[in-house]
Amino acid sequence: MHYVYLDWFTKDEQFPFFIQYGGHDDDLFPHRHFEFSELVIVLSGNATHIVNGETYFIKKGNVFVVSGEAVHAYKDPHEFKICNIMYKPEILRSIGPDLRVSNGYQALFVIEPFYRNLHPYASMLNLPLSDLDYVSSLISVMIDEYTAKQQGYQTMLLSRFMELVVYLSRQYDSQEKSMPGNLMHLANAVSFIEDHYLEPITLEGIAAHSTISVRHLNRIFQSYYQTTPMSYLIRLRLDRAGVLLKQTKLPITAISYQCGFNDSNYFTRQFSKVFGLSPKAYRLNR
Numbered sequence: 001m002h003y004v005y006l007d008w009f010t011k012d013e014q015f016p017f018f019i020q021y022g023g024h025d026d027d028l029f030p031h032r033h034f035e036f037s038e039l040v041i042v043l044s045g046n047a048t049h050i051v052n053g054e055t056y057f058i059k060k061g062n063v064f065v066v067s068g069e070a071v072h073a074y075k076d077p078h079e080f081k082i083c084n085i086m087y088k089p090e091i092l093r094s095i096g097p098d099l100r101v102s103n104g105y106q107a108l109f110v111i112e113p114f115y116r117n118l119h120p121y122a123s124m125l126n127l128p129l130s131d132l133d134y135v136s137s138l139i140s141v142m143i144d145e146y147t148a149k150q151q152g153y154q155t156m157l158l159s160r161f162m163e164l165v166v167y168l169s170r171q172y173d174s175q176e177k178s179m180p181g182n183l184m185h186l187a188n189a190v191s192f193i194e195d196h197y198l199e200p201i202t203l204e205g206i207a208a209h210s211t212i213s214v215r216h217l218n219r220i221f222q223s224y225y226q227t228t229p230m231s232y233l234i235r236l237r238l239d240r241a242g243v244l245l246k247q248t249k250l251p252i253t254a255i256s257y258q259c260g261f262n263d264s265n266y267f268t269r270q271f272s273k274v275f276g277l278s279p280k281a282y283r284l285n286r
Helices: 089-094 103-115 129-148 153-174 184-196 203-209 214-225 229-247 252-258 264-275 279-284
Strands: 002-005 017-024 028-034 037-051 054-059 062-066 071-087
Touching (some): 017 153, 037 129, 054 184, 071 129, 071 153, 089 153, 129 229, 184 229, 203 214, 229 252, 229 279, 252 279, 264 279
Parallel strands (some): 002 028
Antiparallel strands (some): 037 071
């Protein structure tokens, strides 16, 4: 077991804070942090997270905090990309009393990392794509600030970090917490769909990636999400199309192809069915 020190990443004793993108193609050895915590946001792919000898399947959208006491490692990464934010716990002392009474803040930043040191605790925040996009954009600004180190960057980073803490706490508050026991196959399927939803993927391909039959995939998807895998895929594509309709001037046909639809007429029918407006009318209503 290895110890990892924050000053390996930053030599600034006055500002003990570090942020980076992390890409793991191979297993990461078990290690323990020395006097710092780590906020992890899974940006793509999936892996097995080992915490104090217990294993948890993690995927795109998962967010969790690893405390300094925990021994953790990553195993079997697949297209796995994360953001690591390393900080001394004292940095959260500036959190206002209004956030300290938040169940989401206490669960994500205090209770979960504490209880994982005592016994298995699989619960964690799971961000939907729209929320993950916002978090990703906030992370990008933070990394740019940290890299450029312009005057005032520490103040900017602390401000952005606190914004991130508040946002994640709110999302945790609103998240449904009744996860069934073993969702590895389902989580694998969802992470595959969310990573590749703009590409030409099939139901058979999703099932093969998840190492289960098409029938079983449909059954567990329907049980948890009350929809089919392909309906879930189409909704992701339609949501993306809605963003492009609002934010760009791309032709509707081009948007349909960009979002994984080979037939623009089929795209228009599906879009109208879900949003109650044609793509053209939806764009005019922005």
